[in-house]
Amino acid sequence: MPTATAPSPAFLKRFFKRDRFAALAGIRLLEVGPGRAVARMPLTAAHLNGVDVAQGGALFTLADLAFAVACNSRGPVALAVEVGISFVAPATRGPLTATAREVTRSSRLSRVEVEVRDGGGELVALFHGTAYVTRESLVEASGQPRRPRAPRRPRR
Numbered sequence: 001m002p003t004a005t006a007p008s009p010a011f012l013k014r015f016f017k018r019d020r021f022a023a024l025a026g027i028r029l030l031e032v033g034p035g036r037a038v039a040r041m042p043l044t045a046a047h048l049n050g051v052d053v054a055q056g057g058a059l060f061t062l063a064d065l066a067f068a069v070a071c072n073s074r075g076p077v078a079l080a081v082e083v084g085i086s087f088v089a090p091a092t093r094g095p096l097t098a099t100a101r102e103v104t105r106s107s108r109l110s111r112v113e114v115e116v117r118d119g120g121g122e123l124v125a126l127f128h129g130t131a132y133v134t135r136e137s138l139v140e141a142s143g144q145p146r147r148p149r150a151p152r153r154p155r156r
Contacts, residue, residue, distance in 0.1 A: 006034060006075045007139050015142050022065040025058060029069060035102030035112075037069035043094025043119070054091035054124070063114040063127035066100035071110035071131040073102075077138050078110050078131035091116075091124040098127070108133050 007015070012032045017023065022039075025047070031038040041047070041062045049055040063085060071078040097117050104111040110133055116125035 005137070005139065006073065009033060011139065011142075012037075012069055012073060015138065016065065016069055019065060019068070022061060025061050027062055027065050029065075030097075032069055032073060034073055035070055035105070037066045037073065037098075037100045039066040039069070039098045039100075041094070041096045041098075043091065043096055047094075052092070054094075054096065056085070056087060059087065059091060059096065059116055059125045060085050060127070062096055062098045063100075063116050063125060064129075066098035066114050067112045067127060067129045067131075070100035070102050070112045070114075071129070071133075072138050074105070075137060075139070077134045077136045077141055079134065081130050081132045083127065083129035085125055085127045087125050089118075089122055089124045091118045093119040095119055096124070105133070 009032045013029050016029055025041055027039050027041045029037065029039050039062060043054055047054050047058040098114050100112050100114040102110055102112050110131045112129050114127035115123060118124050
């Protein structure tokens with residue numbers, strides 16, 4: 001397991017405010033801790049699709065932020081390699097709340113499940129994601145812009 005120090009909840013809340021797309025959607029982090037996160041998003045007219053229910057991309061964005069916080073909460077940078085979402089009921093009342101819980105973790109992979117519920121507490125979406133856990137510290141990476149990597153040369 002990488003030995004990066006687990007960041008504080010305050011650091012995680014500050015760091016994930018840098019997610020400009022989530023901020024644009026009005027998402028706020030309510031709770032963070034090791035392997036878990038709770039995020040909330042208001043349901044406004046801007047979040048609705050043509051039949052006046054929450055647009056799938058809005059639900060995905062909310063769940064994805066909670067996933068990102070949960071899998072990065074232990075210290076090393078973790079990057080999504082696979083995610084999926086199931087829409088189980090139409091979301092017509094807000095605010096929407098995503099609760100993420102890391103269900104498994106190894107030295108290289110983090111698996112997170114996220115439930116999205118509407119303002120009445122009804123389950124509206126189930127999201128799952130797997131992230132690759134790097135050796136880079138989230139705290140150390142936060143102060144430096146990420147540099148693009150050079151393309152790998154094929155092995156002969």
